[in-house]
Amino acid sequence: MSESMHHGERRGATRRKTFKSGQLVFSDGLLSVDCVVRNLSATGAGLKVDAWVECPELVTLRIDSGPIHRCQVMRYENSELGVRFLGTA
Numbered sequence: 293m294s295e296s297m298h299h300g301e302r303r304g305a306t307r308r309k310t311f312k313s314g315q316l317v318f319s320d321g322l323l324s325v326d327c328v329v330r331n332l333s334a335t336g337a338g339l340k341v342d343a344w345v346e347c348p349e350l351v352t353l354r355i356d357s358g359p360i361h362r363c364q365v366m367r368y369e370n371s372e373l374g375v376r377f378l379g380t381a
Contacts, residue, residue: 307331307338314339316373317352327373329355336366339373347373352381 312329316339325345331338337353347368353361353375360381367374 307333307336312358313356315354316341316345316347317354318348318350321352327353329353330372334377336363336374336376337361339375341371341373344371350378351375 308331310329310332312332314327314329315324316327317324325341325343325347327339327341329337330340332355337355339353347365349365351363351365353363355361361375362378362381363375364378365373366376
């Protein structure tokens with residue numbers, strides 16, 4: 293484990309805390325849900341949604357005033373998601 297990783301940390305990049313508005317888009321753009329980007333790194337993000345939603349494994353994340361990322365949902369618990377960036381859309 294590299295020194296840059298925290299205890300129990302499985303991410304390849306350190307995330308920084310943030311509070312940005314975003315939107316998760318899925319089902320070929322037919323469905324979306326607002327979210328808050330709670331932390332962010334070059335490789336992924338931690339998100340919070342207001343209500344539970346049936347979320348597929350692959351989604352698009354639009355961050356207000358920022359890039360659009362194709363993402364894989366790595367974790368989903370109690371309206372909090374962890375996503376890994378697969379590339380920009």
